[in-house]
Amino acid sequence: MAQGVIDWLHDCLVVHWPRKLLSLALAIAVWIVLDHSMTASKSFANVPVRIVNLPQGKTIEGRQANGLLQKKVNITLVGNRTRLEELSNKDLEVLLDANNKPDSWTARVDKENLICLNGECDLKKTVSRMSPLEIPLRQSKLSTEKIPVLITQPIGEAPKGYQFLDVWPYKLQLSVQGPEDEIKRLKARGLKLTFNLNDVSRTELDTLQAKGDEVSFFVPNSWKKILVPQISDTPIEIDDLMAKSLRLDFSRQDLLPIEGFLPVTVFFPQKFKEILNPKTHALKVGGPIVEKSGILTLATPLYAQGVSRLFLETVKDMMQIVIIANPKAERDKLLWNVQFMYPHELENRYVARVLASASDEAGSIQPQMREDYLRNRFRSYMDKFRLYTSDKKKLSLQIELDAHSINVSTSS
Numbered sequence: 001m002a003q004g005v006i007d008w009l010h011d012c013l014v015v016h017w018p019r020k021l022l023s024l025a026l027a028i029a030v031w032i033v034l035d036h037s038m039t040a041s042k043s044f045a046n047v048p049v050r051i052v053n054l055p056q057g058k059t060i061e062g063r064q065a066n067g068l069l070q071k072k073v074n075i076t077l078v079g080n081r082t083r084l085e086e087l088s089n090k091d092l093e094v095l096l097d098a099n100n101k102p103d104s105w106t107a108r109v110d111k112e113n114l115i116c117l118n119g120e121c122d123l124k125k126t127v128s129r130m131s132p133l134e135i136p137l138r139q140s141k142l143s144t145e146k147i148p149v150l151i152t153q154p155i156g157e158a159p160k161g162y163q164f165l166d167v168w169p170y171k172l173q174l175s176v177q178g179p180e181d182e183i184k185r186l187k188a189r190g191l192k193l194t195f196n197l198n199d200v201s202r203t204e205l206d207t208l209q210a211k212g213d214e215v216s217f218f219v220p221n222s223w224k225k226i227l228v229p230q231i232s233d234t235p236i237e238i239d240d241l242m243a244k245s246l247r248l249d250f251s252r253q254d255l256l257p258i259e260g261f262l263p264v265t266v267f268f269p270q271k272f273k274e275i276l277n278p279k280t281h282a283l284k285v286g287g288p289i290v291e292k293s294g295i296l297t298l299a300t301p302l303y304a305q306g307v308s309r310l311f312l313e314t315v316k317d318m319m320q321i322v323i324i325a326n327p328k329a330e331r332d333k334l335l336w337n338v339q340f341m342y343p344h345e346l347e348n349r350y351v352a353r354v355l356a357s358a359s360d361e362a363g364s365i366q367p368q369m370r371e372d373y374l375r376n377r378f379r380s381y382m383d384k385f386r387l388y389t390s391d392k393k394k395l396s397l398q399i400e401l402d403a404h405s406i407n408v409s410t411s412s
Contacts, residue, residue, distance in 0.1 A: 039128065040081035044089040046072040049135065053099040059142040060098065061179045065232045076131040077111070083126035091118040098139070109133040140179035147174045147183075148190040149226060149238060151246070155194060158250060159202035163306060165214065165249040166380050167195070168373045172240040178231045186230070193226050193238075195219065195248065205250060213256075213309045219246040242369070249377075255388055256304045256312050261297035262338075263320040264289060266406060276325045276401075283323070284405040288397075300410060302395060306384035314350045315340055323399055323406060334399035334406065340382055347378045 049069040051060050062070045073094060077084060095115050096107045107113075111130040116123050149172045158164040174191065176183065200217055208215045224243050225235035268277050285291050290299040298321055304312055318341040323334055340346060351374045387395040389410075396411040 038081045039078060040084055041076060041078045042084045042087070043074065043076045044087070044092055045074045047075050047089050047092050047094055048072055049094040049096065051096050051098050051137070053097050054139070055098070057142050058098075058139050059179050061138050061140050061182065062230075063179070065177070068233065070229060070233075073109075073133065073135065075109075075114075075133060077114075077127050078129045078131075079127040080125065083121065087116075087118075087121060087126070091116055091121060093117055094135075096135070096137075098137075101137075101139070103139045105137055107135045107137055109135060140181060142177065143180040143183040144175065144177045145183045145187050147176055147186050147228075148172075149174050149240075150190060150192050152192050152194045154197045154248065156196040156198035158197050159200060159205055161202060161252070162205055162215075163251040164197055165251050165306070165308065166377050167246075167248050168377075169242050169245065169369070170376065172238050172243055172246070174226060174228075174236060174238050174240065176228060176231050176236065182230050186228070191226055191228065195223060197248070199223075200248065213252045215250050215252060217248045217250065219248065251306075251308055255392060256307070256309055258302045258304055258312065258387075259316055261290070261292065261299055262302065264296050264298050264323065264408070265320055266323045266325055268325045272325065272327060275327060281325065281401065281404060281406055284402075284407050286407070287409045289408050298408075300395070301390050303388040303390065303392075305386055305388055307381040310353060311350060311378065311381045314353065315346050318342065318346055321397075323408070325401070325406065328401055332400070334401060336397055336399060338385060338387060343382065347375055350378045351375060 049072065050067045051063050051069065052067065054060065054063075060069070064070055075092075075094070077087075093115050094109055094113050096109070096113060109130070110132075111123065111127045114123055114127065114130065151167050151170050151172065154164065154167065172193075176186065178186075205215055205217060208217065221237070224238045224246060226238065227235045264283065266278070266281075266283050283289065283296055285296065288298050288300050289296055291297075320339055320341070321336055322339045323336045326334060351371055354374050355371070389395055398409045398411050400407050
């Protein structure tokens with residue numbers, strides 16, 4: 001048995017071995033020739049288009065700063081099957097020459113316009129033809145403008161133990177260059193930049209030097225970028241000089257106690273004066289409403305949130321709770337709000353106190369800009385001002401109109 005196997009192997013490998021080796025070599029050669037001569041068709045999606053040799057002061061609508069069109073194209077190539085299979089759309093680019101072209105023209109793209117970004121591929125040997133493709137193009141005046149960038153209120157949550165206060169500056173400018181029509185649209189519409197408070201860590205805020213109970217987080221340069229896809233495929237850094245002062249302000253305090261008790265008054269709308277006025281309906285003393293030195297006050301310990309201690313010290317003696325009287329037919333429960341007395345004077349006091357304190361952390365903010373910032377902050381504090389109780393719940397008052405009185409109670 002063993003001898004039979006040996007004889008069979010001898011006949012296969014030794015007898016006429018030159019002929020067999022030649023046959024094997026010919027078979028391999030034929031396979032290689034056939035494989036490399038076989039043609040195939042392959043489609044490539046999202047192939048970038050680059051425009052070169054534009055006239056001075058001109059650009060193409062949709063052309064980005066890197067020379068590529070914002071819109072990509074789909075192409076179909078016919079050629080060597082093996083080499084085409086090795087290509088992807090990342091290896092290809094359509095190159096168009098704008099030299100001596102009119103303002104509006106249609107580029108007819110063929111395989112001569114293709115370039116390979118992969119140095120290892122040879123398109124002449126790979127591609128035999130390309131399906132017809134036309135790209136309409138229009139030249140436009142190259143324009144440079146400063147586009148307004150609005151810094152919006154951040155999203156996300158402030159780190160634990162901190163309260164977000166404000167962002168400054170509220171508006172910056174971004175220098176961009178591109179097609180005149182597109183730049184005009186951008187300038188009219190403007191851009192928005194929104195930060196995420198979740199990107200600010202408590203550790204970062206803990207290490208910053210606080211001014212009173214406030215701390216300023218200066219926005220890192222990596223955040224001062226904005227994506228303008230009509231102009232660039234990568235974010236553009238904001239070049240406004242004021243961007244150096246871009247900051248997010250936080251308070252280290254959660255709830256700030258309000259000293260004393262707040263006065264409570266009633267506002268009687270003119271249109272109801274015949275049926276609702278101080279003689280027909282008086283604010284009833286009782287429950288949380290007490291009288292002190294002839295002044296009705298809310299005898300409930302209160303706290304403020306979303307403002308600084310300096311703001312609270314400035315306004316504490318110049319605010320009151322105002323109840324708006326309305327007939328029962330219009331409203332079952334009466335509305336109320338906190339009113340600041342002579343807010344313009346309070347604003348001046350606040351600004352003066354801050355400016356008289358230590359120098360600004362930013363250093364680079366000009367005096368007038370600094371004052372504008374503080375005035376905006378004061379107004380923002382008034383808008384955000386909310387009253388809380390000792391259990392960290394928003395103050396809730398139940399106010400009802402009786403036959404001859406206005407009754408106030410606190411909800412449980």
